[in-house]
Amino acid sequence: MVLFSFLGHVSHTLDISIDDMEIEGIELAFVAYPAMLSMLPGSNIWAVIFFVMLVVIGIDSIFATFDFVMSFLLSEYPIIAKKISKEKFSLLLVLANFVFGLIFCLR
Numbered sequence: 001m002v003l004f005s006f007l008g009h010v011s012h013t014l015d016i017s018i019d020d021m022e023i024e025g026i027e028l029a030f031v032a033y034p035a036m037l038s039m040l041p042g043s044n045i046w047a048v049i050f051f052v053m054l055v056v057i058g059i060d061s062i063f064a065t066f067d068f069v070m071s072f073l074l075s076e077y078p079i080i081a082k083k084i085s086k087e088k089f090s091l092l093l094v095l096a097n098f099v100f101g102l103i104f105c106l107r
Contacts, residue, residue: 003033006036007023010035029054070090073089
């Protein structure tokens with residue numbers, strides 16, 4: 001709601017129609033929000049809080065995805081829980097994700 005209020009303010013200030021403003025998708029988070037934060041008093045602290053929020057949301061998404069995959073595998077294949085402990089299975093999944101993630105980091 002705050003973002004679209006800000007876009008309406010920019011539209012009114014620059015005398016541009018809302019339909020002509022082409023800000024969508026990733027630009028909302030990395031163009032419109034920082035521009036809005038730069039107009040606030042104490043903008044530096046708000047910018048730091050905003051980008052810390054983005055990092056925390058990213059970490060939370062990783063934890064949620066990992067928990068979903070682990071729960072799915074343990075419920076779909078109950079023999080896994082009988083063979084190894086949940087902690088060792090978690091370590092195995094973390095190592096597997098690390099190895100598969102190297103594909104995106106190395107040549």
